[in-house]
Amino acid sequence: xxxxxxxxxxxxxxxxxxxxxxxxxxxxxxxxxxxxxxxxxxxxxxxxxxxxxxxxxxxxxxxxxxxxxxxxxxxxxxxxxxxxxxxxxxxxxxxxxxxxxxxxxxxxxxxxxxxxxxxxxxxxxxxxxxxxxxxxxxxxxxxxxxxxxxxxxxxxxxxxxxxxxxxxxxxxxxxxxxxxxxxxxxxxxxxxxxxxxxxxxxxxxxxxxxxxxxxxxxxxxxxxxxxxxxxxxxxxxxxxxxxxxxxxxxxx
Amino acid sequence: xxxxxxxxxxxxxxxxxxxxxxxxxxxxxxxxxxxxxxxxxxxxxxxxxxxxxxxxxxxxxxxxxxxxxxxxxxxxxxxxxxxxxxxxxxxxxxxxxxxxxxxxxxxxxxxxxxxxxxxxxxxxxxxxxxxxxxxxxxxxxxxxxxxxxxxxxxxxxxxxxxxxxxxxxxxxxxxxxxxxxxxxxxxxxxxxxxxxxxxxxxxxxxxxxxxxxxxxxxxxxxxxxxxxxxxxxxxxxxxxxxxxxxxxxxxxxxxxxxxxxxxxxxxxxxxxxxxxxxxxxxxxxxxxxxxxxxxxxxxxxxxxxxxxxxxxxxxxxxxxx
Ligand SMILES: Nc1ncnc2c1ncn2[C@@H]1O[C@H](COP(=O)(O)OP(=O)(O)O)[C@@H](O)[C@H]1O
Ligand SMILES: [Mg+2]
Numbered sequence: 001x002x003x004x005x006x007x008x009x010x011x012x013x014x015x016x017x018x019x020x021x022x023x024x025x026x027x028x029x030x031x032x033x034x035x036x037x038x039x040x041x042x043x044x045x046x047x048x049x050x051x052x053x054x055x056x057x058x059x060x061x062x063x064x065x066x067x068x069x070x071x072x073x074x075x076x077x078x079x080x081x082x083x084x085x086x087x088x089x090x091x092x093x094x095x096x097x098x099x100x101x102x103x104x105x106x107x108x109x110x111x112x113x114x115x116x117x118x119x120x121x122x123x124x125x126x127x128x129x130x131x132x133x134x135x136x137x138x139x140x141x142x143x144x145x146x147x148x149x150x151x152x153x154x155x156x157x158x159x160x161x162x163x164x165x166x167x168x169x170x171x172x173x174x175x176x177x178x179x180x181x182x183x184x185x186x187x188x189x190x191x192x193x194x195x196x197x198x199x200x201x202x203x204x205x206x207x208x209x210x211x212x213x214x215x216x217x218x219x220x221x222x223x224x225x226x227x228x229x230x231x232x233x234x235x236x237x238x239x240x241x242x243x244x245x246x247x248x249x250x251x252x
Numbered sequence: 253x254x255x256x257x258x259x260x261x262x263x264x265x266x267x268x269x270x271x272x273x274x275x276x277x278x279x280x281x282x283x284x285x286x287x288x289x290x291x292x293x294x295x296x297x298x299x300x301x302x303x304x305x306x307x308x309x310x311x312x313x314x315x316x317x318x319x320x321x322x323x324x325x326x327x328x329x330x331x332x333x334x335x336x337x338x339x340x341x342x343x344x345x346x347x348x349x350x351x352x353x354x355x356x357x358x359x360x361x362x363x364x365x366x367x368x369x370x371x372x373x374x375x376x377x378x379x380x381x382x383x384x385x386x387x388x389x390x391x392x393x394x395x396x397x398x399x400x401x402x403x404x405x406x407x408x409x410x411x412x413x414x415x416x417x418x419x420x421x422x423x424x425x426x427x428x429x430x431x432x433x434x435x436x437x438x439x440x441x442x443x444x445x446x447x448x449x450x451x452x453x454x455x456x457x458x459x460x461x462x463x464x465x466x467x468x469x470x471x472x473x474x475x476x477x478x479x480x481x482x483x484x485x486x487x488x489x490x491x492x493x494x495x496x497x498x499x500x501x502x503x504x505x506x507x508x509x510x511x512x513x514x515x516x517x518x519x520x521x522x523x524x525x526x527x528x529x530x531x532x533x534x535x536x537x538x539x540x541x542x543x544x545x546x547x548x549x550x551x552x553x554x555x556x557x558x559x560x561x562x563x564x565x566x567x568x569x570x571x572x573x
Contacts, residue, residue, distance in 0.1 A: 070472055070473075071472070084462070084465065086460060087316075087460065087516075088317075088516025089514060091515070093254075094457075105454060106454030132256075
């Protein structure tokens with residue numbers, strides 16, 4: 001379980017994360033939704049100790065993320081940020097292999113090689129494994145980064161807009177993969193999502209943020225409602241039931 | 253073995269052979285009389301060139317990895333100019349007597365320590381704070397470089413002519429007047445920091461992914477980067493003390509190394525950069541000195557080519573944005 005208590009972060013005098021308290025249950029998918037600039041990425045970065053908060057705590061399975069040794073935490077929690085810039089040329093396989101660094105500190109064992117091959121397989125990167133990252137499309141590169149994070153094989157996985165740049169088939173494949181990881185391996189997965197329908201379809205819980213605060217937290221049924229969504233996004237949003245799931249319609 | 257690795261290994265082998273041939277040619281070409289004397293004389297010089305090539309190549313690769321960019325180098329950031337400034341300050345406040353009469357070895361060690369401390373403070377302020385944009389860093393580096401050089405030049409002007417002359421050696425890159433007494437100390441220092449660096453080498457690849465990704469993979473970022481920057485500062489100090497400042501040499505060999513080996517992994521880029529450095533310095537010196545009988549042009553040629561590389565990289569970077 002992830003327990004967040006009174007988390008605050010401000011740039012200058014502008015609060016970006018404004019007193020967030022949240023309990024994210026273990027094993028399952030929790031999606032964070034909200035308009036641009038709501039503070040979703042900042043929250044995720046602080047949860048993964050990539051950014052320092054001004055106040056408040058994040059506890060992952062009894063471990064305070066700012067106090068725990070960083071290499072111990074790297075075996076429990078992984079994160080993919082929204083943007084990833086690499087200045088040097090690496091192949092897809094090199095990149096995915098870095099996911100094993102917390103476990104083997106750069107000396108890849110046969111067991112690591114197995115993890116790497118499986119991650120490459122899961123994300124359908126077999127044909128691209130020996131290509132350099134700068135020779136890939138945005139979506140292919142995104143999949144390589146996600147493969148690296150999955151290769152880290154942690155109980156907690158935080159992904160900031162994992163569906164960025166993915167086509168429909170790969171987006172669906174990604175969500176199915178994450179669903180299986182949650183159901184079969186008991187992983188706790190936290191996603192920042194822009195496609196609220198994907199969030200509705202695949203999540204166990206949805207957290208809605210606006211202006212640095214958590215405004216709603218509940219099951220998809222409780223969040224994917226016209227009045228709730230319209231208030232979050234400041235525009236009229238209709239919701240229909242389709243095949244037992246709630247689907248938001250906001251195209252007109 | 254995968255295709256990319258095979259290619260990189262092939263490139264390394266070729267570079268190794270060319271570097272070895274350069275060294276042999278440097279030693280034996282045009283020896284007329286007195287083999288014993290010539291071999292010792294040239295051997296010392298060869299060792300110095302190799303130490304310089306190694307120090308500049310390795311410090312540049314490490315620096316670029318830590319700052320996650322491929323355009324900035326310690327010397328473009330003005331850190332060899334810092335060394336010149338320290339030398340000038342010594343002459344300014346203690347007189348050229350200090351520069352000449354003090355035992356060179358302790359003086360050299362003191363300079364390396366001061367330089368490392370200075371650079372460490374500056375590096376930490378620049379690279380361990382918030383993430384800064386590359387453009388800002390290029391600007392800051394250029395401003396620092398100009399500041400250090402002009403400060404040195406200004407103070408040198410205030411000196412009397414005798415003292416100015418003894419400073420000249422330090423202010424211009426020269427591959428001909430290498431202080432042999434410092435060479436052995438340099439070798440020991442370089443070997444020592446290389447041993448320290450060896451412990452960090454597996455972390456270097458992870459650092460290429462940038463600060464956030466390195467932290468999330470469990471690298472103790474601040475400590476690792478501080479240690480690498482200390483290694484960089486020592487290597488820059490050693491090479492600058494031996495031959496003086498050369499602004500674009502590191503950029504030239506490291507960029508060429510990246511182009512040639514393809515992969516950015518340190519197992520390939522580090523040795524390729526060092527070998528290219530040796531080829532440039534030793535091969536270049538052999539060609540200019542023995543074949544064309546020029547004596548001072550190598551630094552100028554290297555600066556010219558390196559400068560072109562710098563402009564090309566800047567334009568490529570600008571085009572990509
Ligand atoms: N380095 C920064 N300096 C100042 N403001 C920033 C910085 N980074 C992010 N912000 C601001 O913080 C707010 C939240 O950003 P972010 O967490 O990335 O939002 P989200 O991921 O929800 O779109 C935004 O308004 C953004 O402009
Ligand atoms: Mg974001």
